Amino acid sequence: MLQNFRDNLHGATKGVLIAIIIVPFALFGVDALFMSGSAVEEAANVNGETITELRLQQAVVLQKQQILNRYENIDPTLVDEDQLRAPVMQQLIRQKVVEQAAVDQGMGVDKKTLYRILLEVPDFQTDGKFDTERYEFVLRQMGYSPTSYNKLLTTDMVTNQFMQGVAATGFATLQESKLLAGITEQTRDYYYLTIPRAPLLDTIEVAESDIESYYTANQDEFRSEEKLVVEYVELTPASFTEEVNLEQSMVDEVVDAKIAAAASRRSRHVAQILLEVQDDDSHLEKLAEIQKKLEAGESFADLAREYSEDYGTAEQGGDLGYIQAGDLPESLSAALDQLAVGEVSGLVESELGVHLIKLLDEKSADAPSREQLEPSVRQELLHQLALELLPVRIEELKDLSYNAYSLESVANRLGVPLKVSEPFGRREGAGISSNPVVVQAAFSQPVLDDGLASEVLELADDHVLVLKLKERIPETLQPLADVRDQIETILKAQYASRELQQRGEALAERARAGESIEDIAKQEALEWQVSLDTKRFSGNQVSQIRDRVFDMSEPGSKPVIDNLIMNNGDYVLVSLVKVQEGDFSQLSSEQQNLLTATVALTNASRDYQAYERILLEQADVASKY
Numbered sequence: 001m002l003q004n005f006r007d008n009l010h011g012a013t014k015g016v017l018i019a020i021i022i023v024p025f026a027l028f029g030v031d032a033l034f035m036s037g038s039a040v041e042e043a044a045n046v047n048g049e050t051i052t053e054l055r056l057q058q059a060v061v062l063q064k065q066q067i068l069n070r071y072e073n074i075d076p077t078l079v080d081e082d083q084l085r086a087p088v089m090q091q092l093i094r095q096k097v098v099e100q101a102a103v104d105q106g107m108g109v110d111k112k113t114l115y116r117i118l119l120e121v122p123d124f125q126t127d128g129k130f131d132t133e134r135y136e137f138v139l140r141q142m143g144y145s146p147t148s149y150n151k152l153l154t155t156d157m158v159t160n161q162f163m164q165g166v167a168a169t170g171f172a173t174l175q176e177s178k179l180l181a182g183i184t185e186q187t188r189d190y191y192y193l194t195i196p197r198a199p200l201l202d203t204i205e206v207a208e209s210d211i212e213s214y215y216t217a218n219q220d221e222f223r224s225e226e227k228l229v230v231e232y233v234e235l236t237p238a239s240f241t242e243e244v245n246l247e248q249s250m251v252d253e254v255v256d257a258k259i260a261a262a263a264s265r266r267s268r269h270v271a272q273i274l275l276e277v278q279d280d281d282s283h284l285e286k287l288a289e290i291q292k293k294l295e296a297g298e299s300f301a302d303l304a305r306e307y308s309e310d311y312g313t314a315e316q317g318g319d320l321g322y323i324q325a326g327d328l329p330e331s332l333s334a335a336l337d338q339l340a341v342g343e344v345s346g347l348v349e350s351e352l353g354v355h356l357i358k359l360l361d362e363k364s365a366d367a368p369s370r371e372q373l374e375p376s377v378r379q380e381l382l383h384q385l386a387l388e389l390l391p392v393r394i395e396e397l398k399d400l401s402y403n404a405y406s407l408e409s410v411a412n413r414l415g416v417p418l419k420v421s422e423p424f425g426r427r428e429g430a431g432i433s434s435n436p437v438v439v440q441a442a443f444s445q446p447v448l449d450d451g452l453a454s455e456v457l458e459l460a461d462d463h464v465l466v467l468k469l470k471e472r473i474p475e476t477l478q479p480l481a482d483v484r485d486q487i488e489t490i491l492k493a494q495y496a497s498r499e500l501q502q503r504g505e506a507l508a509e510r511a512r513a514g515e516s517i518e519d520i521a522k523q524e525a526l527e528w529q530v531s532l533d534t535k536r537f538s539g540n541q542v543s544q545i546r547d548r549v550f551d552m553s554e555p556g557s558k559p560v561i562d563n564l565i566m567n568n569g570d571y572v573l574v575s576l577v578k579v580q581e582g583d584f585s586q587l588s589s590e591q592q593n594l595l596t597a598t599v600a601l602t603n604a605s606r607d608y609q610a611y612e613r614i615l616l617e618q619a620d621v622a623s624k625y
Contacts, residue, residue: 044089044623046096051089056625059088089625097615099155102162109157114150115311117157124312132312132320133327146352166611170604177596178584184595185582187535190549190574191517193528195504197496197569206491214487215480222483225425227473228442232419232432233401233411234465235393237386243415244385246378254377255370268336269361270328271300271318274310276353283354287347290356294344300358309353322363332357387462394456394464401453401466410466423473435459442467493569500571504563507573511561517575533580545572554579 044051064079118124124135139149215222273290275283290303301317308314325333332355335345339359348355393414400410411418424433424442432438441447441454453468507520521528531541536550548564552574560576584592 043625044093044621046093047100047620049096049100051092051096056085056089056092059092060084063088086625089623093619093621093623094612094616095159097619098162098612099159101615102158105162105165107158107161107165109154109161112311114154114157118153119312130312132310133323135312136327163608166608167601167604170600170602170607172596172599172603174584176599176603177592180599181582181584181587181595183582184536185584185587186550187533187580187582188549188576189530189532189578190534190576191528191530192545192572192574193507193517193521193524193526194566195500195507195526195571195573197500197571200496200499201492204492204495206488206495210491211484211487212480214491215483219477222478222486223475224478225427226475227423227425228421228448228469229423229471229473230421230433230438230442230447230467231407231470232421232465232467233397233407233414233416234419234432234463235390235397235414235416236463237383237390239414239416240386240389240393241382244382244389246381246385250381251374251378254381255373258373258377259368259370267322267324267363268359269322270320270336271304271358271360272310272313272320272332273300273304273308273318273356274353275307275355276309287354287356294356300344300356318358319360322361390462397464397466398456401456404453404468407453407466407468420470421467423471432465438465438467442469448472497565497569500565500569504571504573508561508563511559511573511575514558517573520573545574549574549576552576 041053042050043053043056060081063084064081067079068074068076118135119130123138124130126134136146139146275286277283286307290307293303294300299317301319304318305314308318310318313319328336329350329352331348331350335348336357336359339345339357341359341361344356344358346356348357396414397410400413401407404410408418419432421433422430424430424439426439426443429439433442437457437459441457444454446452447454447467447469451469453466456464456466458464507524510520511517517528518530520526531546531549534541534546534549536546538546544564544566548562552560552562554560555576555578562574562576564572564574566572584595587595
């Protein structure tokens with residue numbers, strides 16, 4: 001049955017189900033670093049149900065990440081999480097009232113459906129198949145147990161059922177479909193000619209006097225921005241590796257431990273049969289039945305397919321694949337340690353239920369040599385010892401740099417080099433000045449105007465610096481010789497645009513007087529095109545021209561003439577000669593159904609939004625935001 005479900009899950013249905021899974025996965029799969037003591041506090045209450053501070057924090061982090069992904073070059077410091085909290089909270093409140101309405105309508109999801117859908121989540125798969133190890137690993141990284149994650153997933157699926165239920169009530173009248181068809185299926189016939197700009201640019205010569213006049217009149221365009229040069233002292237663990245005392249015995253101890261750990265590390269191939277605990281202890285009866293069949297010689301894999309309630313592995317005969325120490329709960333690992341290859345454990349309990357586990361195979365790991373390990377271990381230990389020294393040195397840096405006349409003495413006291421940046425402005429920099437934290441500090445009033453050293457700037461967990469202004473380079477007017485080519489290009493473009501506009505207007509007057517685009521183009525040796533029966537979303541037309549055509553008014557007895565400047569600067573003269581409204585009756589039954597469904601979906605979306613507003617208005621909501 002499960003295999004049939006998976007085989008038949010395809011197309012839009014599969015997409016919808018996967019989307020249902022991914023929404024909560026993305027929304028709540030935030031690293032546990034964001035949890036804190038206050039995270040479990042109530043951030044809002046909706047009809048007596050709590051939205052925790054943790055859930056709000058997770059949603060805010062996700063929203064920020066989505067913004068950064070959408071705008072790749074945006075400065076992360078500009079996305080203020082505090083400003084996101086209020087709108088994100090409103091979104092969570094809307095989700096909560098919809099969830100409550102769904103539960104009130106008696107909607108739910110049975111366990112088998114939930115497990116079957118989990119099999120299709122790409123993030124839980126390896127080589128296209130559900131991977132139990134990956135599933136459990138991902139959930140641990142998210143801070144969830146299978147039980148808590150499944151509860152969250154169930155809630156989201158119930159909410160989705162509710163949304164789809166409301167959407168399914170949408171309908172469209174015949175008149176609405178006809179009106180939409182009149183717009184979407186409308187066709188237009190038009191002609192156009194093109195006056196290219198590139199050949200014209202090649203013929204234009206700009207007088208030196210014009211270049212000088214433009215330079216004089218627009219000097220603000222040619223001023224370089226103010227730039228700064230700063231001196232700075234930076235501290236990283238690498239700054240202190242020579243200070244730390246690393247004894248050879250420490251290196252030997254770590255190397256020996258790594259060799260021993262690698263030698264003892266083994267991979268074990270394990271299978272299991274999992275039964276969920278029942279209040280009436282019926283799971284124990286079923287377990288005894290399984291054990292009798294095993295004693296009678298029946299296959300563990302066949303019994304796993306028949307009895308196991310771990311639906312992610314049952315079809316594979318309970319196969320968990322090769323695992324290592326720490327991959328399984330402690331009770332299972334302890335039981336596994338007592339088994340020889342081919343043996344089956346007795347009853348083992350865990351938070352997931354009761355298990356029978358079988359050791360199918362085991363492999364030993366190859367231990368690295370001392371020569372291979374020692375260089376990296378030495379660097380590891382040096383870095384760690386220096387990292388432990390870093391907080392002490394940071395406090396010294398704070399004390400020494402406070403009101404320091406020069407950072408040179410600070411660098412000497414700390415035994416690190418005093419560094420000097422390349423000139424940089426507010427909008428661009430290289431090296432250390434490519435970091436926005438550095439730029440912001442350098443252009444701050446205490447550093448720029450008062451001549452003070454900055455506070456200790458934390459660029460990373462193990463990287464800090466203090467900077468001080470060394471040189472202030474005011475904005476300057478660039479010499480004419482340096483910007484002459486730039487001005488010549490600007491003036492050529494202006495002259496070309498002016499000449500194109502004048503020539504185009506003359507041709508437009510001829511078109512309005514009755515000459516056809518074709519005749520004008522032939523007389524002027526210009527390229528021309530005709531587009532007949534063109535629809536609003538035709539993909540084989542120049543979109544910029546087609547979009548302008550569909551913005552033009554409908555022609556009467558004469559064509560409508562218009563023009564536009566293309567993105568490349570070319571001038572295009574357009575003549576719209578005919579508009580034909582779309583006819584719903586001329587569409588195929590499939591097209592009619594699709595159009596009607598589009599109208600119904602639009603109406604349903606509007607109705608759902610209205611219903612959601614009603615739920616919000618009627619809800620008893622208390623929020624901090």
